[in-house]
Amino acid sequence: MRPRWRKVVRDLLAHKTRTVLVVLSIAVGIFAVAVMMGGRGILIRALDQGFPATQPPTVTYITSPADDAFVSSVAREPDVSEAQGRRSASMNYRVDGGPWKNITIEAVKDYDDIKVSQLDEPSIRRWPSRGEILIETGSLDFSGLEPGDQIELETTAGQRPLLTVVGSVHDLNAAIPMMTGRSVGFVS
Secondary structure: OOHHHHHHHHHHHHOHHHHHHHHHHHHHHHHHHHHHHHHHHHHHHHHHHHHHHOOOOOOOOOOOOOOHHHHHHHHOOOOOOOOOOOEEEEEEEEEOOOOOEEEEEEEOOOHHHOOOOOOOOOOOOOOOOOOEEEEEHHHHHHHOOOOOOEEEEEOOOOOOOEEEEEEEEOOOOOOOHHHHOOEEEEEO
C-alpha cells in the first residue's frame, strides 16, 4: 500500500468518532437530496395533470368597465377557444376592528359554468350567497380567517359592508398570498 493510503487509513482509524460523523453526514445529505428529488418528481407529475385541468387563462384582460358584449367579442376571435368575464376588486378588510389587510375579491356570474380558471369544489359543497365569502385555500393561513369570521370591507366609495367567511375553495391559478401580500376571496 502506498504511503498516502496508509496515512488515510491510519487517520480514519485513529479518529473513529469523527470518521463515523463524516460518514453519517454524507449519508444524511445523500438521503435529503434523494427525498427532495422524489418530492420534486411527484409535484411535477401532479402539476402536469392538475394545472391543465383547471383550464388556465393564456391571456387576462384587465379592463374597466367590461360587460358581456366585450367578453362575447373576445370569444368570437378565431384563436380564442373560451372567454369568460370575472369581476375582481382589490380592497382592504379587517376582522373585529383589527388592523386593515389586503384582499382581492373575485365574483363569477355562474360558478357552476366556469370555463376558464376553474375552481375546486368549495369546502361547504356550495358556492357563496349574498353576504358570504369563500377564502382561497392558500390564503387561509396567511389571512388567519376561519369559517364564521365576519370581515368588514373598505370600498373606494367609502362603504363598509360585512361579509361572513363560510368556507374555502382552492384556485390553482390564484396568486400566492405570501408573495403578493394579498389574500383572495370569492363572492356571488
